[in-house]
Amino acid sequence: MTERLTGRVALISGAASGMGASHARAFIAEGACVMIGDIADTAGQQLAAELGDRAAYIHLDVTSSRDWDAAVAETIRCFGKLDVLVNNAGILDGGPIGEYTEKQWQNVLSINLTGPFLGLTAARDALVAAAPAAVVNISSAAGIQGVPGVHAYTASKFGVRGLTKSAALELAPHGVRVNSVHPGGILTPMLGASSDATLDRGANPLARLGLPEEVTPLVVFLASTESSYCNGAEYVVDGGMTAGRA
Numbered sequence: 001m002t003e004r005l006t007g008r009v010a011l012i013s014g015a016a017s018g019m020g021a022s023h024a025r026a027f028i029a030e031g032a033c034v035m036i037g038d039i040a041d042t043a044g045q046q047l048a049a050e051l052g053d054r055a056a057y058i059h060l061d062v063t064s065s066r067d068w069d070a071a072v073a074e075t076i077r078c079f080g081k082l083d084v085l086v087n088n089a090g091i092l093d094g095g096p097i098g099e100y101t102e103k104q105w106q107n108v109l110s111i112n113l114t115g116p117f118l119g120l121t122a123a124r125d126a127l128v129a130a131a132p133a134a135v136v137n138i139s140s141a142a143g144i145q146g147v148p149g150v151h152a153y154t155a156s157k158f159g160v161r162g163l164t165k166s167a168a169l170e171l172a173p174h175g176v177r178v179n180s181v182h183p184g185g186i187l188t189p190m191l192g193a194s195s196d197a198t199l200d201r202g203a204n205p206l207a208r209l210g211l212p213e214e215v216t217p218l219v220v221f222l223a224s225t226e227s228s229y230c231n232g233a234e235y236v237v238d239g240g241m242t243a244g245r246a
Ligand code: NAP
Pocket: 013, 014, 015, 016, 017, 018, 019, 020, 037, 038, 039, 040, 060, 061, 062, 063, 088, 089, 090, 091, 092, 111, 138, 139, 140, 141, 182, 183, 184, 185, 186, 187, 188, 189, 190, 191
């Protein structure tokens, strides 16, 4: 059986941990080369070493356009091109309106929304040069419906969905597809290592949190040429949470 990402070169932000690490592992297994970008340097370096010669790590703070330029350049230096960008890095933070500060708001927006914009900006020419290329923006179920108490996070993830659609329209003539992925609650360090995976059916029809490995196949699909007619769309992977009221 052929590997689904043979010959592809991906830059994945926030890939040292959680879902990003799961995506990196699967991309390597499917034949891709992967540049792991993260601020968690030790974990990122360890993962790159574990994944072998087709993986490398670079420090990438997604709020820094300089870091993004360096990450794109290093990806091309190591692996010859860049044809898949996965904007995965993000933080979860919240608090009630009236208490949540402008500084907290700006921090979430700068990582979760400005980060993907800076990634697209830095990678645009490389992606066009390597077309057919794909961008996968990791939004959230909170980019589909509102969530009380996490206003900045929800706004950032709706923003990622909008950025995805405008970028998809602009870059399609250049052979670059852009799609967004919307996970529900997934068991990663973001939700806390001790999270209980069970949920009541009112909260989720499948009555549980998801695993990173249940999101990754969708990201692999959107990064591969199997999804050649998928563009500017949102792909929900949430156990049915946003389907309606159970
Ligand atoms: P995670 O386990 O916390 O991993 C996120 C990674 O991004 C961490 O390695 C983190 O480093 C890194 N990071 C944080 N700030 C960064 C920055 N400024 N620049 C670069 N990297 C940075 O989270 P996850 O659950 O896998 O989340 C991955 C994506 O899925 C995020 O966009 C998240 O919003 C989205 N998502 C998650 C869930 C969920 O339930 N887990 C649901 C829907 C969507 P540190 O550990 O050092 O902070």
